[in-house]
Amino acid sequence: MAAAESYPEELRYHREHDWVRVDGETATFGVTWFAQDALGDLVVYLPPEVGATVSAGGEYGELESVKAVSGIVAPCSGTVTEVNQAVIDAPELVNDDPYGQGWLIRVQIANPAELDELLDATAYTALVTGL
Secondary structure, three states: OOOOOOOOOOOEEEEEEEEEEEEEEEEEEEOOHHHHHHOOOOEEEEOOOOOOOEEOOOEEEEEEEEEOEEEEEEOOOOOEEEEEEHHHHOOHHHOOOOOOOOEEEEEEOOOOHHHHHHOOOOHHHHHHHOO
16 A cells, blocks of 8 residues: 655655755664555566665666566665565565555765755655645
């Protein structure tokens, strides 16, 4: 069952509909409710390899749905330390729980200042609702 629309306050958001949760020097990335809703039922997740470098604003993987293929944009730069195998095995977890079990990768943050360029929940909500 698809998750209800939400944009948690504790996250930061990239304009391309990706979120980041920061815990010390580690960042967890995922796609927002808006992104998974626009894509529809997800069927394939193609992640980067552990050890790969991702760049803020650059694509690091793909999500495929029954409707489209979409690149996933990194909210900040870093080195991939973990890939969510559960989403590789069951991509629909992103539809069901985009901010919890549906996280995509974890990275060691390379440049914490990049996080200041991201949107907070209020600004992101305004972006997607047009308010």
